[in-house]
Amino acid sequence: MRLFGIETEYGITRDDLEVVDPVVESMELVRAHLTGAFEKTWDYSGEDPHEDARGFRVSGLQQDQEEEEFAKVDAHRPFSFHEMKSDLVLPNGARFYNDHTHPEYSTPECRTLRDLVTYDRAGERTLHQAAQRRNRTLGGPHVQLYKNNTDFHGHSYGCHDNYLVPRSIPFTAMVAGLVPFLVSRQLIAGAGKVGIETQEGGFRAGHYQLSQRADFMETELSVDTMHNRPILNTRDEPHADRAKYRRLHLIIGDANMCEYATALKVGTTRIVLDLIERGAAPQCELENPVAAVKELSRDTDLKAVVRRKGGGTVSGLELQETYVLAADKALAGSDAETDWVLREWARTLNLLSSDRSQLVGQLDWVTKLWLLETFAREERIGWDDPWLASLDLEYHNIDPDRGLFFGLESEGKVFRLTTDADIQRAMTVGPCDTRGGIRGLCVRRFREQIQSIQWERVKFTGGILPKTLDMSDLFEPAEVQELAAVLENASSPIDALRAWGQRKEQWR
């Protein structure tokens, strides 16, 4: 089973106001995408962040009190809950909405890394287009968007990677197999950050570290996402048939600008999940994983070692090498994409220890460090100069005319896995082999008849009673394509559902 997706919360600023209301700005940004009126169609019934994968339900989250305070303020606004969230489903099957005062884009579900990277980049362009429209209304380039994870004052927002996994894998096995890998994944997937922060506790200049999120990891396992953030999030919200599947929801990752880093981040994690499923994951339990995340992040020489449970120490590179060796032994030759990941993973680790300059344009933390070192040398400034944090921020600006990453990309110094034509197409059509493509097709073909929509279901009007397209177990590509054909050829969604029901009866 191979299915993954990325959700990204963007930072948003407006430079023409003394006091910015982030709720309004995020809402207006999402609404700027629309060409018609906003319609309340997102169905929130599948969302319950209190269910814990360890087999219980928590009575409250750390963020609940803060959320209640915000809710009191929001109650005085002239908008409903639905209006504030402004949830949209895009023609490519992605979700675009205001999540906790950040515009968020969630890719449609993807089966291949190439698709995932393409739909992630389609999100950048979708948000940039929305910002352009918003700025035309405002009369100047006042709104800027950042694909990063920190405000350099102790406030973080996430980029979560998600994986569909069989529920038959014991959660304890996932924890044992994943935690040491995730602690060290930042060596290949860190976005790089100037300074050190604590949760809502300020900023210390004078440093550069691998990861934007490492400072915000506070515990090994937790269902929380806004406070007490965990290395491995235990939220049990499968958005699929609960009896068969889990959705692994990882919140430790950084938002990547480099396509290569995004592909390696998700590709290596998917491979580690395959290892866990086969019982072939390395066993290398760490004494203090939370401290290890921070220690490894703060050592750009990659010499830091962390303590193993039971004695001995290990470096981040050694941890990653342990995983790539186990993966090569168990999975080499499985398929072309697995072989690509195995090859590039090993090559990257080798270059990190020998000549990391070759990874400029491929790994974000290496690329950003290279830019900042060059600039600091030219301008004769030190690491404590506030200009460097500003350049760090601007690396992530998604305006192609301003962002530093996009400046590098326009000079051909960034490795691409996609083409501009791929990205353009991915803004309008979903993946052809996942239910994400079906969701997008429903939006394009039958928008007027959609009563409600979410990850698992689309409910249509048009009959005596609303009819539901259930996609909670729609993961086989052949079945997806069969359903797509039915939807394309039907004159109405009700006809399509009738035909689809008959097809399924024939298969039984």
Add this chain to the structure above:
Amino acid sequence: MNSITGFDRKERPFDPMPKPTSPSEEGGGPKRPETGSPDKDNLLKRMRKVDPKQAERYRQRTGQ
């Protein structure tokens, strides 16, 4: 590609992700950038335009 909906019903053949590198490059994989430093005329100009105080003013609410 279906002309009405745009939904591509044919599964695309697997297109291996990386462009192959020349055999002389160690391990294959992506090529390194061709220059050793950012383009002085363009990228450094873009970097110098960034307000040094921008990050100090940048404030967001905690997200997930």
